[in-house]
Amino acid sequence: MREKQPVCRKGEYGKLVRDRIPQIIREDGAEPVTYVAGPEDYRSRLRDKLGEEVAEFLEADDAKAPEELADVLEVVHALAADLGVDAGQLEKIREAKASERGGFAERIVWTGNR
Numbered sequence: 491m492r493e494k495q496p497v498c499r500k501g502e503y504g505k506l507v508r509d510r511i512p513q514i515i516r517e518d519g520a521e522p523v524t525y526v527a528g529p530e531d532y533r534s535r536l537r538d539k540l541g542e543e544v545a546e547f548l549e550a551d552d553a554k555a556p557e558e559l560a561d562v563l564e565v566v567h568a569l570a571a572d573l574g575v576d577a578g579q580l581e582k583i584r585e586a587k588a589s590e591r592g593g594f595a596e597r598i599v600w601t602g603n604r
Contacts, residue, residue, distance in 0.1 A: 505537040505542075506562075534571055540565045 506527070515522040527535055543565050547558035570580045 506532075506539045529572075533569075536565060536569050536572060540569065 494537050504525075512522040524598045526592070540562070543558065543561045547555060547562055567577055572578070583598075
């Protein structure tokens with residue numbers, strides 16, 4: 491009996507996986523069925539992957555959260571690279587926004603205006 495493929499968005503099959511996953515599957519004795527995504531498919535699947543990784547982070551307990559957050563960061567770096575922005579440039583953009591608007595360290599919650 492054939493295993494069911496993971497269903498992703500809009501009835502498509504498959505999901506974007508880390509580069510070494512096919513090798514790991516082979517080492518476990520199976521033969522993965524894969525293809526290399528084209529540019530538009532890749533960007534779309536990266537966006538889907540970001541949502542998937544954020545959801546996993548949100549569901550994680552405090553012990554597992556750092557690992558899930560690292561997965562989010564991996565996808566963010568891949569998205570930035572796909573947009574032609576390297577990690578250093580992305581950090582400079584983040585720093586500029588933090589300098590202009592601040593970060594989140596002070597835990598400020600806005601409830602409206604008076």
